[in-house]
Amino acid sequence: MTAADPLARLVSQARETRAVVVGGGIGGLVAALELAKVGMPVTLLEASDRVGGLVRSADVAGIRLDVGAESFATRGGTVRALVDELGLGGDVVPPAAHGAWVAGLPGGAAAPLPKGGVLGIPDNPWDPEVRRIIGWGGAWRAYRDRLLPPLTIGHDRSLGHLVRKRLGGAVLDRLVAPVTSGVYSARPDDIDVDLAAPGLNAALTRTGSLTGAVAELRGERQVAPGGAVAGIEGGIARLVDALVARLEDLGVEVRAEAPVIGIAPAEDGRWGVRLAPPADADAEEALTADIVIVAVPEAEARRLLSPVVPALDPEPGPAPVVEIVTLVLDAPALDDHPRGNGVLTVPHSSRAKALTHVTAKWEWVRRAAGEGVHVVRVSFGAQGEDPATADLGDEDATALALTEAAALLGVPLEANRLRGAHRERYVQSLPGSALGRAAEVAAARGAVRAIPGLGATGAWLSGTGLAQVVPDAVAEADRVRRAALWGHGEPQV
Ligand SMILES: Cc1cc2nc3c(=O)[nH]c(=O)nc-3n(C[C@H](O)[C@H](O)[C@H](O)COP(=O)(O)OP(=O)(O)OC[C@H]3O[C@@H](n4cnc5c(N)ncnc54)[C@H](O)[C@@H]3O)c2cc1C
Known part of the structure; x- marks a missing residue:
């Protein structure tokens, strides 16, 4: 290849196009991967002390468990393609076929949710x-x-x-x-x-x-929309570890504890990205980049982008809060999975919104837990209401989760059955299928697209769920990458 060779020019142009991705959830990690794949130098900035966002794992009573997202929808095949690309394809597992139940029927009854x-x-x-x-x-x-x-x-x-x-x-x-x-x-x-x-x-x-x-x-x-899901042996959080390892192989700088506080135009059509000063220093740090992709939740995305995207409404939509309490229990009475893979509830019939019987649903968790030990996830908060656990300390939230689990599973579960518990609070995005949401998202996307060198992705734009977030991050990174390398014309290679 000579310097005059258009391919050689592209290679060096990609190497000289500096990219910053703000937010280290799945959306940001996937966007960073797409940019790094073509040789762009990429820095990923994550505010918290760990990447992964709503995909999290924790050690509960000695078992490594997903405490956020725990599966992915197989529709579209894009998450599976990513999982394969990262070498985890052999570990993809289906959930057990026990089905779900619905609780809170008249008289406090529960019944299997009909299939079909x-x-x-x-x-x-x-x-x-x-x-x-x-x-x-x-x-x-x-x-x-x-x-x-x-x-x-x-x-x-x-x-x-x-x-x-x-x-x-x-x-x-x-x-x-x-x-x-x-x-x-x-x-x-x-x-x-x-x-x-x-x-x-x-x-x-x-x-x-x-x-x-x-x-x-x-x-x-053949299946209900969104009905078919799969998991990863060892947990969905392995996807985050594999993404980070691949990014590091590609030379991406992945920085945790790097909260972005502002984005502003810099010289030569580039962007300045300001970081909050670390606790032990006064001076702010600023990075300069040719392209910036913002992959943070809606409120933060609108706050960061609206000063440089004049057409973007700074006001975010409502953001439902959910709390998940994961319980590890000595409970052989649950061996027969009395409520299948889990329970959904008739709204207002109980204080919990739903329950997943994790050791019934995922064979790998059952093996990891051992005989007679069960993992149950109790979710609180739905339909715009504060979770029933919102004002409780951890101990009281765990006690409430245990009471709700016993009621929803129809099995007595005394406090001395508890081996360990974990509580996590999440701020979710509105689902993409919320009424009026499509127009709001289209307006936000249109506003961001009008500004060269900027991109935005993440669940607030794509809709919630990995099957939405992953393809959106790929497409948005591709759009911004193409515009940076070729303007809006066709590739000349
Ligand atoms: C309890 C729960 C269970 C779920 N279960 C499933 C499931 O089983 N299957 C499924 O497909 N989906 C599930 N989802 C949805 C799915 O997890 C999300 O849609 C997806 O993970 C969102 O990814 P994201 O990258 O858009 O956002 P996030 O994961 O929210 O990531 C955004 C990141 O940006 C960071 N950030 C914020 N502000 C800044 C800043 N100023 N500077 C730098 N970084 C910043 C945040 O710390 C965070 O890490 C679940 C969600 C929840 C809450």
């Missing part, structure tokens, strides 16, 4: 598993769906409104709300059907009923 629904909407209200949850009255009410005219003026965007109107309150409260609350931390009324279940409204018009539409979608897709 879309967002909890059943395809047949007379199915005994469905009728057991919604009762005879609920089944007759849902059956009216078949008799109602299919066409409304326009169509319903609100999932809650659509389900209430066509199938009634029992289906909404006992089947759909537990799923949206457990999966999206949102009320059905706030979910946009067209984004959460694409094609459902069109199928409703075609088939003449909502249950018919669910049956048609299920037939086409």
Whole structure:
């Protein structure tokens, strides 16, 4: 290759294009990887003392466990492709097929959540598993769906409104709300059907009923949207370790305890990135970069970007808070996984939002825990309400989690069964399928894209979940990288 060679020029241009990625969650780590792959010098700045963001692990009673995200949706294949690229493909494992339960039914009953629904909407209200949850009255009410005219003026965007109107309150409260609350931390009324279940409204018009539409979608897709997930033996947090190792191989500087406090234009069209001074120093540090990708949660992203992206609204949307209490218990009574892989709850029927029976769901955790020892994760906080644990100290939060776990699992669990506990608080992004969210995100993306050398990614833009965050980070890094190397034209190679 000679200097005049366009390929050689590209190689050196990439090497001279300095990039900073702000935020070390999965979005930031993946964006840094995409930039570093083409030879760009990259620095990743993470505010806290560890990278990974909402993907976290902790040692609880001697077992290394995921205490944040614990699986990934297999749809789209992008997370799997990343896992393979990082050499973890051989360790991908499916969850056990025990299914989930719903608790908080009339009389305090619990029952297996019927398989075959879309967002909890059943395809047949007379199915005994469905009728057991919604009762005879609920089944007759849902059956009216078949008799109602299919066409409304326009169509319903609100999932809650659509389900209430066509199938009634029992289906909404006992089947759909537990799923949206457990999966999206949102009320059905706030979910946009067209984004959460694409094609459902069109199928409703075609088939003449909502249950018919669910049956048609299920037939086409085989699984409910978002239904298929996988885990990694040893924990999803291994993905973070593997990403960091790959970044370091590629020469990326990964800096923890490096909170960014400002971004401002620098000389020659470059960007200055200001870091908070360390506790033992007064002077701020500043880095200069040709491109900056911001991969932090919404409130912080809007605060950092709005001074340099005039069209970006500085006001963030609401951010649901959830708390997860992980319990390790001596409880042979749980050996038979009495509530399958876990329990979703009818909203307001208990103080917890959901429970995962981790040792039932993941075989590798069962092996790591040993005979008669069980791991249970209790989640608090849903639908915009503060978690019931919010004002409690760790000991009281653990005690509440234990009481809720016993009630949801239908098994007595005394305090002396507890081997260890871990509590973690998370601020989540609104789901991408929240009503009105698509327009807000499009406006934010449009504003950032108008500014050369800047990019933004992360769950607040892509929607929550690794299957959303990973492809978005890849695409955003690619967009900014291309613009830096080729302007907006086509590659000349
Ligand atoms: C309890 C829980 C369970 C979940 N379970 C699953 C699951 O099983 N499967 C799934 O696919 N998804 C799951 N999710 C969602 C998924 O974890 C997230 O959507 C995803 O990890 C978000 O990644 P991110 O990079 O966008 O943001 P984050 O993980 O929030 O990362 C942002 C990073 O930016 C850093 N930061 C903030 N401000 C600054 C600053 N000024 N300077 C530098 N750094 C800064 C933060 O410290 C953080 O590390 C779960 C989420 C939660 C809360």
